[in-house]
Amino acid sequence: MWTDPIVEEIHKTRQEHAAKFGFDLRAIVRDYQRRQKLSGKKIVSFAPKSEREAAGTELHEKKELAEV
Numbered sequence: 001m002w003t004d005p006i007v008e009e010i011h012k013t014r015q016e017h018a019a020k021f022g023f024d025l026r027a028i029v030r031d032y033q034r035r036q037k038l039s040g041k042k043i044v045s046f047a048p049k050s051e052r053e054a055a056g057t058e059l060h061e062k063k064e065l066a067e068v
Helices: 005-020 025-039 049-067
Strands: none
Touching: 005 025
């Protein structure tokens, strides 16, 4: 079976990172959040699903009214 060397490298890196934190998911997430803050890059978050669904319904209703 063929393996992608890039994917293999990603798996290896993830495994090594998780091992540093004893495979403790909360500690891993805290580390990624810390790294994200230090990066200085803009962080995007989305509205909760219920708000997105409501916004989609409103948009759909406005579109229907505009077509009439």
